[in-house]
Amino acid sequence: MEIPEQDAAHMARAVELAGRGHGSTTPNPVVGCVVLDAAGQVAGEGFHAYAGGPHAEVVALAQAGERARGGTAYVTLEPCDHTGRTGPCSLALLEAGVARVVIAVPDPNPKAAGGAARLRAHGVAVTSGVLAEAAERANEEWLTFVRLGRSHVTWKFAATLDGRSAAEDGTSQWITSPEARADVHRLRAASDAVMAGIGTVLADDPQLTARPPRPAGAAGSSGAAGSSGAAGPSGAAGPSGVQKGPLRVVVDPDARTPASARVLDDRAPTLIAVADDVDTGLKADLLRLPRHDAGLDLRALLKELAARQVVSVFLEGGPALAGSFVREGLVDRVVAYVAPALLGSGRAALGTAGVGTIGELHRLTFDEISVIGPDVRLIARPVPTHRQPGEER
Numbered sequence: 001m002e003i004p005e006q007d008a009a010h011m012a013r014a015v016e017l018a019g020r021g022h023g024s025t026t027p028n029p030v031v032g033c034v035v036l037d038a039a040g041q042v043a044g045e046g047f048h049a050y051a052g053g054p055h056a057e058v059v060a061l062a063q064a065g066e067r068a069r070g071g072t073a074y075v076t077l078e079p080c081d082h083t084g085r086t087g088p089c090s091l092a093l094l095e096a097g098v099a100r101v102v103i104a105v106p107d108p109n110p111k112a113a114g115g116a117a118r119l120r121a122h123g124v125a126v127t128s129g130v131l132a133e134a135a136e137r138a139n140e141e142w143l144t145f146v147r148l149g150r151s152h153v154t155w156k157f158a159a160t161l162d163g164r165s166a167a168e169d170g171t172s173q174w175i176t177s178p179e180a181r182a183d184v185h186r187l188r189a190a191s192d193a194v195m196a197g198i199g200t201v202l203a204d205d206p207q208l209t210a211r212p213p214r215p216a217g218a219a220g221s222s223g224a225a226g227s228s229g230a231a232g233p234s235g236a237a238g239p240s241g242v243q244k245g246p247l248r249v250v251v252d253p254d255a256r257t258p259a260s261a262r263v264l265d266d267r268a269p270t271l272i273a274v275a276d277d278v279d280t281g282l283k284a285d286l287l288r289l290p291r292h293d294a295g296l297d298l299r300a301l302l303k304e305l306a307a308r309q310v311v312s313v314f315l316e317g318g319p320a321l322a323g324s325f326v327r328e329g330l331v332d333r334v335v336a337y338v339a340p341a342l343l344g345s346g347r348a349a350l351g352t353a354g355v356g357t358i359g360e361l362h363r364l365t366f367d368e369i370s371v372i373g374p375d376v377r378l379i380a381r382p383v384p385t386h387r388q389p390g391e392e393r
Helices: 005-021 056-068 089-096 115-121 132-138 140-148 178-189 198-204 298-307 319-327
Strands: 032-036 042-047 072-077 100-105 125-128 152-160 164-166 193-197 247-251 270-275 285-289 312-315 333-339 364-372 375-382
Touching: 005 032, 005 042, 005 056, 005 072, 005 100, 005 132, 032 056, 042 056, 056 072, 056 089, 072 132, 089 115, 100 115, 100 132, 115 125, 132 140, 140 152, 152 178, 152 319, 178 333, 178 364, 178 375, 193 198, 193 319, 198 247, 198 319, 247 298, 285 298, 312 319
Parallel strands: 072 100, 100 125, 152 312, 152 333, 193 247, 193 312, 247 270, 270 285
Antiparallel strands: 032 042, 032 072, 152 164, 333 375, 364 375
């Protein structure tokens, strides 16, 4: 459909606002809202800043006040039509007297959907599908979580220009620059969980924390304050506290994680995924999963994490674990940091990924290419038409 220029411009602003909630809304979506008055002037803006806090529509309507009456609201996700920790946004829009609502993406959550229908039933003009692709991209982690019932996975790796993630002797610190490593910590902090395999834990003894800790539930321009006080999977305790860190997940089928491993310190919560047939005295929070020939059932792992309200996973395991996720079609986004350096030999960034011939390669499409310090950051996603067996795209 042809989108009016004004609708596109205001929805683009709403998408931009939604992005400010990344990392602090779990298990809720990121949502942005722009409210115009009857004359078409911006009267209010808002975004969902933290779980349990006011929704984007409520923030924008509060800012607009009486100017919202007879106006238009642009929302990146269909206004909710249920009462949870907050009331239904559909009712808030009706009470504010908004005459038209423009929606980017319908809500796939059956518990919350129905806002558009309620608005139409009460005489409000509703337009849907405006800048849907951009709004879906801004909210992709939560949409994967709701639509597929599993956590969204971002695989991150750092490599030389010839694709090596470590030298022949196993050393890898540091291939990329301090600027790139700081960017990694920023992405870690915005994730609900950071994951690595037992090989990485034994070889590097990583801490898998986000440094420095990110203030939890930053209110941003919405001016939202306060908290429900409920801790999410990352251990956040609300806007007044400091986020302890994303959940650390170690994929360790045979429970080989040493008791002295840094992932078991008190810097952040840790979950060790082990096979359901292993006998271990490891004193840690264990998640037992079915064992397959190639390791643990990764699809079951992501579904179990979703049940614990882990919306997004930042995968930093070595080439073997990454290859398993790619082979199973469970990588939703790739973030690669490429250094202007050459090794010529050593460990590749990706291990066996189920490709036997060139026709089976995993096609991606680039979304972003950025220069960070002396390095290049590439963000890519699987080509939408490429589907793995048993996986929706």
